Amino acid sequence: MSAFRGSCLCGAVAFEVKGPFDRFLNCHCSRCRKATGTAHACEVIVKAEALRWLRGETSVARFDLPDARSFATAFCKICGSPMPHLTRSGREAIIHAGAFDEPLRATPERHVHWTSRADWYAHGDGLPTED
Template sequence: MAATHRGSCICGKVAFEVNGPFERFLNCHCSRCRKATGTAHSCEVIVKAWAFRWLSGECSVARFDLPQARSFATAFCKQCGSPMPHLTRSGREVIIHAGAFDDPLGATPDRHVHWASRANW
């Protein structure tokens, strides 16, 4: 049986649930992810869309799609600003910042992407 993982924002207004397994668990080093997170890389879990569901607060999530990018988007809680899950533009997968989960995941990132454009610091 697949594991179920729950997550939420800092203020608790938004909550979600994911039924494992994860498709991918990665660290993205691209400049857009660095700007979106304010860190050296984003740490993201990617799951099939059917494995994800909102438990509460979906209407409190805002989304930003970067118009000039083929696939870059971010989502966040309108109340506290916490990064929140978002559906890919294809609609096939959901991208979730690993820090949004409430409990340990029992997994670690299995790859680094856009390593060539990583921060020089």
């Protein structure tokens, strides 16, 4: 089993995730686009127990979108970098792929919420799409 380390931009927060990843997705929903400021969120999803904080967990803030059944995001309070967070059920952890410090030796497996994608997004990676 592999372990992958990650951190925020300022280095105050660090974490480790034990692989393998359950899912590796590009999410195109409007909420992920707003939360990341990009065409899609590139997210690794693992069981909650696979995530371990190495330092700075108290520097992570969480935002749960009040009118959403399941949307949340987390970020470093110091530098604003997206950080891992548990789903509301507590069963899974969601980690932005860009937060990892080392190569993941994996690639996204598909695009989700495809019909919500930005109209300016140019698709050309060959990954399957789903809603």
